[in-house]
Amino acid sequence: MIKVAVAFxxxxxxxxxTSLEYLQQQVASNLPQGQAFELEQIRLGNEFCERLIPSVxxxxxxxxVADKLQLGFALxxxxxxxxxxxKIERILPLLPxxxxxxxxxxxxxxxxxxxxxALKLIAxxxxxxxxxxxxxxxxxxxxxVKWPVENEYFLTVLADLNIQSAEVDLAPHTRPPxxxxxxxxxxxxxxxxxxxxxxxxxxxxxxxFDEDKFSPGHQCLRECLDYIVRVPQLIYPQTEQLQMYQRxxxxxxxxxxxxxxxxxxxxxxxxxxxxxxxxxWGDH
Numbered sequence: 001m002i003k004v005a006v007a008f009x010x011x012x013x014x015x016x017x018t019s020l021e022y023l024q025q026q027v028a029s030n031l032p033q034g035q036a037f038e039l040e041q042i043r044l045g046n047e048f049c050e051r052l053i054p055s056v057x058x059x060x061x062x063x064x065v066a067d068k069l070q071l072g073f074a075l076x077x078x079x080x081x082x083x084x085x086x087k088i089e090r091i092l093p094l095l096p097x098x099x100x101x102x103x104x105x106x107x108x109x110x111x112x113x114x115x116x117x118a119l120k121l122i123a124x125x126x127x128x129x130x131x132x133x134x135x136x137x138x139x140x141x142x143x144x145v146k147w148p149v150e151n152e153y154f155l156t157v158l159a160d161l162n163i164q165s166a167e168v169d170l171a172p173h174t175r176p177p178x179x180x181x182x183x184x185x186x187x188x189x190x191x192x193x194x195x196x197x198x199x200x201x202x203x204x205x206x207x208x209f210d211e212d213k214f215s216p217g218h219q220c221l222r223e224c225l226d227y228i229v230r231v232p233q234l235i236y237p238q239t240e241q242l243q244m245y246q247r248x249x250x251x252x253x254x255x256x257x258x259x260x261x262x263x264x265x266x267x268x269x270x271x272x273x274x275x276x277x278x279x280x281w282g283d284h
Contacts, residue, residue, distance in 0.1 A: 045076030050084035169193030
């Protein structure tokens with residue numbers, strides 16, 4: 001049986017939850033067929049853009065939904081500027097003890113670890129970086145992915161911040177290790193991985209004046225919650241490019257069928273401690 005965290009970027013989708021049974025149905029459709037699972041928590045927030053930090057009111061309502069469904073709650077945050085940290089400082093006191101916080105920069109991790117020791121920190125994907133290029137040629141056989149959490153020095157840094165869990169995704173055309181990681185709990189994102197991110201939001205730039213397009217700092221209307229841009233595939237000989245998308249500041253790629261099968265295998269072998277299912281991508 002695999003533990004599952006259900007992720008929402010937008011509060012509107014989370015606020016529409018009415019029953020645990022409905023949530024279980026949505027999760028089951030994202031797991032390998034017939035896979036037994038245990039819903040562990042719901043989470044709110046975005047890993048890649050601090051402009052999507054939930055409001056104080058939304059956090060309170062999300063915690064209430066989690067309590068109603070008898071699930072844990074986790075806050076997800078991106079790497080933060082001072083402005084983003086000011087928003088987080090108003091939210092953290094609302095979180096119940098033992099709530100989890102997915103952090104994506106070392107400064108925020110250090111601050112929360114010191115100021116809120118009762119909260120459980122998880123190293124997010126922006127901390128657990130590895131090389132991911134969706135346009136590489138497809139190998140005959142997927143090699144085992146190399147995650148930074150396998151490095152003893154990286155693990156030492158996490159331990160110093162009292163971080164005992166990390167979240168990762170699969171690099172293109174790779175498979176996860178078939179053994180359980182030592183010294184750290186691993187959460188694997190299903191469905192897709194992220195390739196790269198920047199400070200420039202393409203979809204948010206389209207309505208700007210020409211001189212202001214494709215630059216950071218413009219007013220954010222949260223266009224990424226409504227629009228996901230499909231990136232045209234480039235045709236190369238003997239290359240099976242994964243389908244790519246840009247959402248806000250970040251590029252994503254869908255896992256191939258072969259990658260999904262390898263994930264199903266390690267879930268069955270219980271090599272992964274948790275999987276993360278995102279329910280705000282629609283049919284993409």
